[in-house]
């Protein structure tokens with residue numbers, strides 16, 4: 001049996017995990033997932049449905065600094081679990097062109113029966129102008145190498161703005177299928193149907209556009225045991241994340257315990273910030289990614 005590899009890429013906070021949570025229960029056959037976090041702790045793994053193997057790879061990108069761990073994870077899953085699908089969520093600053101090359105390379109090197117099925121990129125359209133101007137290489141690489149592109153925060157933009165961004169995305173990648181609807185409002189079964197209609201699109205790893213390794217541009221810090229927050233303190237710390245005095249925070253996410261004893265999940269990017277109660281208690285932890293971070297000051301916001 002050939003194992004089908006699907007990669008769900010996208011810049012920091014674009015909606016990769018949300019997309020996976022929708023499609024995974026609707027895939028036929030055995031599924032395994034490889035989760036890659038640029039930071040030293042993983043939050044996404046705790047939020048995914050259970051019942052299938054998840055390999056979490058931290059502290060770097062599977063396309064470069066932790067490529068060996070990535071190869072080992074694919075090999076172990078294929079040899080010991082024999083999944084029909086391996087889904088891969090690269091870190092938000094990973095290079096899709098390099099991931100395609102690594103997947104092909106491991107198939108040949110280890111003589112594994114694998115095939116790339118879907119290369120998906122999720123684009124937060126509310127952040128498109130900002131990220132293409134400031135992180136063009138990383139951003140364009142993910143768009144240029146996708147077969148299928150889904151647009152996040154679709155319902156927050158007007159039709160004209162959406163059309164303008166679609167034109168720009170098509171300039172970067174003229175052959176990708178762009179799903180011009182609010183995928184976030186669709187259920188998983190419908191999204192899997194969309195993926196199936198896009199079967200057979202060309203896979204063509206372009207040369208990596210950005211030459212800088214992510215570790216030279218982006219910084220991260222992880223807080224393993226953050227303090228307990230009141231709701232007011234939580235609102236304050238989330239507001240502080242968008243300030244620029246301690247560097248540029250591009251992504252922060254975490255699980256925190258409130259003084260009401262409930263666990264919450266927060267998600268921050270410079271364009272969106274929200275928090276929600278979790279149905280069950282989870283281990284509190286925080287990860288922050290950005291550029292020129294004053295790690296001590298940021299750790300103090302969350303520390304004891």
Ligand SMILES: Nc1nc2c(ncn2[C@@H]2O[C@H](COP(=O)(O)OP(=O)(O)OP(=O)(O)O)[C@@H](O)[C@H]2O)c(=O)[nH]1
Nearest residue numbers: 011012013014015016017018092152153154184267
């Ligand atoms: N309203 C709305 N929220 C979205 C959309 N896409 C993502 N989100 C929210 O954005 C936040 C981040 O989404 P994730 O799925 O964690 O993003 P990610 O790409 O996995 O994030 P990283 O792995 O940290 O880079 C979550 O709170 C999502 O619910 C969208 O299209 N509409």
